Amino acid sequence: MTTDTHPTGSEFAAARARLLAEPGRTGAARRAALSALADGWLRGLFTAAGAPPGTALVAVGGYGRGELSPRSDLDVLLLHEGRIDPALPERIWYPVWDGGAALDHAVRTTAEARSVAAEDLKAQLGLLDLRHLAGDAELTAGLRSAVLADWRAAAPKRLPELRELCAERAERHGELSFLLEPDLKEAKGGLRDVTALNAIAATWLADAPRDGLEEAAATLADVRDALHLATGRATERLGLHDQDQVAAELGVLDADILLRQVYEAARTISYAGDVTWRTVTRILAARSGRGRRRLPFLGGGRAVPARGVVERSPLAEGVVEQDGEAVLAQSARPAQDPVLPLRAAAAAAQAGLTVAHATVRRLAAETRPLPVPWPDEAREQLVTLLGAGEAAIPVWEAYEAEGLITRLLPDWERVRCRPQRNAVHRWTVDRHLVETAVRAAAMTRRVARPDLLLVAALLHDIGKGWPGDHSEAGEVIVRDVAVRMGFDKEDTETLALLVRHHLTLVDTATRRDPEDPATIELITRTVGTLPHLELLHALTEADATATGPAAWTAWRASLVAGLVDRAAAALAAPGTGGAAGRPSAPAVWSAVVEPTAEQERLAVEAARTLSPALSLHAHAGESTDPERPEPMGVELTLAIPDRPGLLGTVAGVLALHRLTVRAAGLRELDPIGAGPVLLLSWTVAAEYGELPEAARLRADLRRALDGSLDVARKLAERDAAAPKRRGIPTPPPVVTVAPGTSSSSATILEVRAHDAPGLLHRIGRALDAAAVRVRTAHVSTLGAEAVDAFYLTDVAGRPLEPDYARQVAHQVQAALLRGAGNCANPEEAE
The missing domain is CATH 3.30.460.10 (Beta Polymerase, domain 2)
Structure with missing residues (x-):
């Protein structure tokens, strides 16, 4: 009709x-x-x-x-x-x-x-x-x-109103991609957002990424049609009790497959909206004079008047910031740099940015798969991305939209968009894993291996979607994934233990008597060591808080904490062996370890010339295959006649040269009987660009030592001139005196902090101000987290008195808190 x-x-x-x-x-x-x-x-x-x-x-x-x-x-x-x-x-x-x-x-x-x-x-x-x-x-x-x-x-006025309207809807109705009973029209990623994207296109200012958008909108419209027919009502909410009928109406095998299709469509729409709104914001800022570059109207029309030159600030090797997004540097070659996607993701998240849509698409199209096992840098960049907390989520979503996540982690496909039919869970399986890593990022100060905590958080439910117990399946999967990522045997076993037993603490605490010796023995036998117990406790809390409010109540938290305290006491008891591998006693150079011939040569040269002697050698793990290059990194060996403040001075010079310290060891030698020489062996990498020449580095060290180069002021001036990044909330630094582990000749000071340019410089200056000597040190950077240990003595070479050791720890922590972030005042930076 x-x-x-x-x-x-x-x-x-x-x-x-x-x-x-x-x-x-x-x-x-x-x-x-x-x-x-x-x-x-x-x-x-x-x-x-x-x-x-x-x-x-x-x-x-x-x-x-x-x-x-x-x-x-x-x-x-x-x-x-x-x-x-x-x-x-x-x-x-x-x-x-x-x-x-x-x-x-x-x-x-x-x-x-x-x-x-x-x-x-x-x-x-x-x-x-x-x-x-x-x-x-x-x-x-x-x-x-x-x-x-x-x-x-009226677009400059109405588009901000439309964006606010969309944000209000999202706040009210949630994200369609994760809801167990979603509103197909009003939730974020729903049909209303498709209408908004079409309205934006009608302004001629910008257009959404169209790949898959029409198909995603059609999927949601088809589900809504089936919902209307199955229920006989004009409803937009896909209720649990209706999902089987709707699946049958559409000829879909079951409700879980239906929800996965809905979630995938919603993510396509949601990501298109995020990309489009960022473009709109930049264009409107440029039109109003707040922009910093010439921006064309996307989709046709006139060009925005020029407002200055394009500003590009380096973030990492091959990655720069432009217009509030991370983009590839002009020199970047994705086809020759398989680590580049992870490096760009980590740099963007740490700076509080997302990766530009065009950049993600180029990375997806041009980058080759990572070699197996992964290069060390790839693993570190993944940890750095996860350690960014909330800022990692938009980067992760952008990569997932273009298939980069499943390329990095093929096992991710089984959990992607997988619904969880449990009212306790707020998220799909994959988003729950990311949310758990976000919460774990706030707990990195509680453990000695933040990298293992973050990776375990990301993979703890990776066994869901496989037959049988997901913890058992996950243990099998994570062993394979860990080996592919390049973790050694010991770390692989730790990750497998964490995934296999990520529910053990909460199940035991709530179902068994926590004061029963048999219960404590069960936990100590399961975890084996204090470091494992620390990791499992943090993972348990991150998992529960990422699940939903009902999963981690004050009652459950207190039961688990009590169980962990009793197990820790049992593991720390003499003769148990449970303290083996305790993080507060990291490996350092022992007095019985003989220096290498190269170290002896440099120490003798420094003692004779009373000036720095150094060597730079390619890192043993670096590839020499031009077809599979890895980021530049070197072993820096440095010998300097000992004097107060050396550690902070040397670290400051390295920071000025934009060298990132990935690991470091420090010891004293007296090669010719003329006085002690400080020997430092550090693994360093350039933040971006090329490594400095050895002669230039040596010259700046000499200038810093003779006072003609004010390292602290130079670092403060550079920080003040750097672009201000969006605040990325990170846990505050933790500085403690290692309990019960100080040797007979030194006091061990532990520092756990978010890595940042000049971090080691600030630690060294604080120790120098406290009038203590650093006898040996072990410095390691795990992703974006520094886990350092310093063996300290007083000027007479004796261990510190307990009260003074605690005072020194307080001074170092205060110095790190003052120096966090960009500091415009050089005095504050000191």
Whole structure:
């Protein structure tokens, strides 16, 4: 029934029922047919009502787009030139109501329609999709032209309003990608967001990434149609009790597969929205004069007037910041640098940025798979990404949208978009894993191996989707993943233990008597060592808090903490062996370890010349294969006649040369009996660019030692001039005196902190100010976390008194807290 006839409401309803029951008529074709059916009916009603010249009937909103679902409203506007019979609208509307169709109607002139649109954003969005049905076509065309012109002219004002409207909806309805009972229309990533993206495109300012967007919107529309048919209601919420019926209506095997399809579609729409809104923000900033570069209108139109040159600030090797996003440097060669995707992701997250859409697509298209096992840098960059906490989420989502995550971690595909049919869980399996890593990032000060904590958090539920117990399956999977990532045998076993037993502490604490010696023995036998217990405790809390409020109550937290305290005491008891590998006693150079010939040569040279002697050698793990290059890194061996403040001075010079210290050892020698020489053996890498020449590094060390180079002031000036990054909340540094592990000749000071340029410099200056000597040291950087140990003595070479040791720890921690972030005041930086 598509001709201009005047059927009754019952005839229309019967025709509609036949159409919905027609075999093979589904999806977009059925929505178009429903729209055409309604078009013919309304045209007939318009004609039968005796509408005079100068009037038109217009479809708006979803009906205007020709996308009627089985229970959609008919959104129509009766347009006129100023004079109209008051009874005319009723002659059209009443038959619609009599026929049982839902109707949303208005009667306006062109001027009135434009005025309402100017005041009501939702009304304006509906008019952007207007479509002529009957009457004066020129009147409809005039309104359409005027509405589009108004929308484009008012874009700088209306687009921020639209973004706020979208944000309010997301806050109210949540993210469609993760909800167990999602609202297909209103939630973030739903059909309303598709309408918003089309509205943005209509401004000619920007357009959304279109790959997969139309298919994603069609998927959600198909599910909504099936929901309407299965329930007989005009609902947008896909309730648990309806999902099996909807799956059957669509011919999908089960409700879980249905939800995965919905989640995948929603993620495509949500990511397209995020990319588009970032583009809109940059363009509007440029138009208002706040931008820093020339920006073209995406999708056509004039160019924005130039507002200066493009500013590009380096973030990491091959990665720069531009317009608030991480992009590839001009010199970057993705095809020759398989670690580049992880390096770009880590640099972006640590700076509080996301990776530009074009950059992610280029990385996905050009970068080769990582070699197996992964290079050390790849593993460190993954840990650095995870350690960024909340800032890692948008970067992870961008990479997942282009398939980079499953390329890095093939086992991720089984948990991707996998629903969890448990009211306790707030997220899908994959997002729960990322959220657990985010929460673990706030607990890195509690463990000696933050890298293992973060990786275990990311992989602890990787066994879901496999047959059997997911913890047992996950243990098998994580052993394989850890080896592929390049973890050694000991670390692989630790990760396997954490994944296998990530539920053990909470299950035991809530189901067994925590004071029963058998319960304590069960836990100590399971974990084996104090470091393992620390890691498992942190993972347990991160997992539970990422699950939802009901999973980690104060009661559960206290039970687990009590169990952990009793197990820790048992492991620390003499003769148990449970303290083996305790993090507060890291490996350092022992006095019985003989220096190498190279170290002896440098020490003798430094003692004879009373000046620095150094050597730079390629790191043993670096590749020499030009087809598989790895980031530049070297072993820096440095010998300097000992004097107060050496550690801080040397570390400051390295920071000035933008060298990142990945690991370091420190010891004293007296090679010719003329006085002690400090010997430092450090693994360093350039933040970006090339390594400095040895001669230049040696010259700056000499200048720093003779006072002609003020290292502290230079670092403070550089920090003050650096672009201010968005604040990335990180746990505060923790500085402690290692309990019960100080040797007979030194006191061990442990420092756990977020790595940053100049961190070791600030530690060294604080120790120098405390008038203590660093006898030996072990410095390691795990991802973005520094885990350092310093063996300290007083000026007479004796261990520190306990009270003074605690005072020194307090001074170092205070210095690190003062130096955190960009500091414009050189005195504060010191």
